[in-house]
Amino acid sequence: MLGHDNVPVPVAFVLSSFDPGGTERQMIELIRRLDRKRWQVHLVCFRASGAWYERAAEAAESVATFPIASFLGPEIGVQLRRFARWCRDQRIAVVHTGQLHSNIFGLPGAALARVPVRVANRRMLKANKPGLQLAVQRVAYAFAHKVVANSLAAAARLKAEGVPARKIAVITNGVDCDRFTRVPSRWSARRVVMVANLRPEKGHDVLIAAAVSVLRRFPDATFDIIGDGPEMESLKMMARDRAVDHAVTFYGHREDVPELLAEGGMLVLPSRSEALPNAVLEAMAARLPVVASDVGGVGELIVNGRTGWLVPAGDAAALAERICGLMADPGLAGAFGVAGRAAIDARYTFERMVGAFDRLYETELRRRCPVFRWHAAAA
Numbered sequence: 001m002l003g004h005d006n007v008p009v010p011v012a013f014v015l016s017s018f019d020p021g022g023t024e025r026q027m028i029e030l031i032r033r034l035d036r037k038r039w040q041v042h043l044v045c046f047r048a049s050g051a052w053y054e055r056a057a058e059a060a061e062s063v064a065t066f067p068i069a070s071f072l073g074p075e076i077g078v079q080l081r082r083f084a085r086w087c088r089d090q091r092i093a094v095v096h097t098g099q100l101h102s103n104i105f106g107l108p109g110a111a112l113a114r115v116p117v118r119v120a121n122r123r124m125l126k127a128n129k130p131g132l133q134l135a136v137q138r139v140a141y142a143f144a145h146k147v148v149a150n151s152l153a154a155a156a157r158l159k160a161e162g163v164p165a166r167k168i169a170v171i172t173n174g175v176d177c178d179r180f181t182r183v184p185s186r187w188s189a190r191r192v193v194m195v196a197n198l199r200p201e202k203g204h205d206v207l208i209a210a211a212v213s214v215l216r217r218f219p220d221a222t223f224d225i226i227g228d229g230p231e232m233e234s235l236k237m238m239a240r241d242r243a244v245d246h247a248v249t250f251y252g253h254r255e256d257v258p259e260l261l262a263e264g265g266m267l268v269l270p271s272r273s274e275a276l277p278n279a280v281l282e283a284m285a286a287r288l289p290v291v292a293s294d295v296g297g298v299g300e301l302i303v304n305g306r307t308g309w310l311v312p313a314g315d316a317a318a319l320a321e322r323i324c325g326l327m328a329d330p331g332l333a334g335a336f337g338v339a340g341r342a343a344i345d346a347r348y349t350f351e352r353m354v355g356a357f358d359r360l361y362e363t364e365l366r367r368r369c370p371v372f373r374w375h376a377a378a379a
Helices: 022-033 053-058 075-090 100-112 130-141 152-160 204-217 232-241 257-262 278-285 316-328 330-347 350-368 372-378
Strands: 009-015 039-045 062-065 094-097 117-122 146-149 168-170 191-195 222-226 248-252 266-269 290-293 308-311
Touching (some): 009 075, 022 053, 022 350, 100 117, 204 232, 278 290, 316 330
Parallel strands (some): 039 062, 094 117, 191 222
16 A cells, blocks of 8 residues: 555546536546545646546545636736645645646646656647647656656657657556446447537548438448537538438437447547547447447557458548448457457556556656655545
C-alpha cells in the first residue's frame, strides 16, 4: 500500500468538459473505478455543468471549481494561483489532466504547487487548430512528468511533436464488457450502425455516399447514425440529396448505445482521424464485426480479415464493398464478432486500464518523492 497506515493518496483529476465524448468517458470511468483504499479522488473543473458532470462528481471525494471564461484574460493568472493553493491545502500528490484546456491549466498550476507527480493525456491525433494548439500543448507538456497516449499511433505523434520518449507512456482505452452482453429485442444483419459525434473528421459523409451503393444491392439495408454535433443538418441534407434519407436514421446523442449495438449487424467508422476509438472497442465488445478506416490506432484494434475490415479513409466505394460483403456472408460477420469480443476480453477491459494507471501513479510517486510515505501519513 502507498502511504503510512493505509492513508489513501490524494489525486486530482482536472477536466475541462463533461460533454459526451470518448475522452470524457474514459476519464470518468477511471475516476469511478480507482481503488479508494489507495487513492483519495478529487475532481477539478472550470464549470459544474455538462451531461456527464454528475456522474463524475458523485464519484469524487470533493469537487473544486475554478471558473475560466477565457484563457486570454487576466483571470487565468488568478485561477492558476487559486488552483495551486488548493493543491497545497489538499496535499495533492498526483494531478492528472484530461483534455487540451485542462492540460494548459492543470499542469502549470500543479507545477506551481510543486505537486510531486503530474500526468497529462493525449487521446487525439490531430489538433483542430494545429499551429496554436500544438504550440500551447507543447508548453503544457513541459510541466508534465508523463504524457499518456491511448495508442501507439498517438505516442508516435507525440514523439514527432517533440515530446521526449522518456515522458511518453501508452495506456490503451478500456470498455465495460458487462454492458455489452444484452440479448436484442430486434436484430438485423443489414442494419449498419455508426457511433460518433457529428464532426467532419468522423466521415459520416463517406458512409452516406457508400449507402447509395449498398442500397442498390440490398434495398432493405438501414443505417443508424448515433451521435450529435454541428454537422447534423448538413448530413441530413446530404442524405436527402443522395436519395437515401429513407434508410438513414439520425438518433442524436443516446445513452442506450449497448442496446442499439445489440440490434445492429455491423459497426462502421469511416473516420479521417482517430487515436483509439471507443466506438470500435464497444462494437467489438458487443460481438459486432467492424468496417473502419485504416487511420491512427484503428489498426491496433482491428485485425484485418479476422475481427473486421480496414478500408482507406475517404474511400466510399471500398467501404460499400466491405459492408455488402458482410451482409452477404453472415457466417463471416459472426466469426468477426466472436474474435473481436475475445480480443476485448484479453486486452481492453476497464480493469486492465485502471490497473495500468494505478501502477503509473505509484511508480512515478516512488521515483519522484522518496519521502512520500511520510507526507501521506501527515495528510
